[in-house]
Amino acid sequence: MSDDMPLSGIKAVLIDDSNTIRRSGEIFLTQAGCQVVLAEDGFDGLSRIVEHRPDVVFIDIIMPRLDGYQTCALIKNSREFSSIPVIMLTSKGNLFDRAQGKMVGSNLFLIKPFTKKSMIDAVILHTRGRAEVGA
Numbered sequence: 001m002s003d004d005m006p007l008s009g010i011k012a013v014l015i016d017d018s019n020t021i022r023r024s025g026e027i028f029l030t031q032a033g034c035q036v037v038l039a040e041d042g043f044d045g046l047s048r049i050v051e052h053r054p055d056v057v058f059i060d061i062i063m064p065r066l067d068g069y070q071t072c073a074l075i076k077n078s079r080e081f082s083s084i085p086v087i088m089l090t091s092k093g094n095l096f097d098r099a100q101g102k103m104v105g106s107n108l109f110l111i112k113p114f115t116k117k118s119m120i121d122a123v124i125l126h127t128r129g130r131a132e133v134g135a
Contacts, residue, residue, distance in 0.1 A: 005033030006120060010127050011052060013037045015045030015071065016060035016089060021112065025058060028116040034123065042066025046074060049081060055127045058110070058119075061090045061097065069104050076105030085126035089114065 012034050014025045019040075026036045037052045039045035041063050049057060057075065061068035072086045085107040090097055093111045101109060108122055 007123055008033035010056065010123060011035045011037070011054045012056045012058065012123065013039060013045060013048050013052060013054040014058045015039040015042065015048075015063070015068070016058070017041055017063045018060070021060065021089065025114075025119060028114075028119045029123070031116070032120045032123075042068070042071035042074075045071055049075065049084070054084060056085045056087065056123050058087045058089055059106075061088055061092075061101075069100055072101070072106050073104040087122050087126070 007029060012029055014022055014036055016022050016025070017040050022038045022040070026038060029036045037048050037054065039048045043066050045057070045059065059068040059071050068088055072088065075081050075084060075086055086105065087108045087110055088101045088106045089110050089112055091112045093109050098109055107126055110118055110122055
């Protein structure tokens with residue numbers, strides 16, 4: 001992994017109902033060498049996860065149809081996908097949200113608006129060694 005492309009070889013799914021958040025995350029991660037697949041709700045995100053088998057998943061908490069907690073729980077309760085790190089995206093991040101996120105198996109919370117550095121650091125923290133193996 002080079003310093004300018006620290007996420008080379010990493011594949012991420014970013015699930016958020018906000019087009020602005022999806023695009024910002026896509027730009028930040030892509031600039032760091034990550035392959036990014038976007039989804040606008042939990043159902044769409046689950047199908048993307050099955051199709052693309054990512055190394056990491058970012059999920060917004062508050063979404064229509066299937067929220068982030070439900071989506072995370074479905075991922076973590078799946079034998080096939082339970083090892084994928086799930087990073088919850090939230091504008092709140094209070095103690096209750098964090099506790100509920102831990103209960104469904106989330107690995108980390110990022111508070112919106114997130115920065116490029118915080119996204120990249122989160123991916124590196126939860127995917128160490130995967131880029132070399134998957135490349």
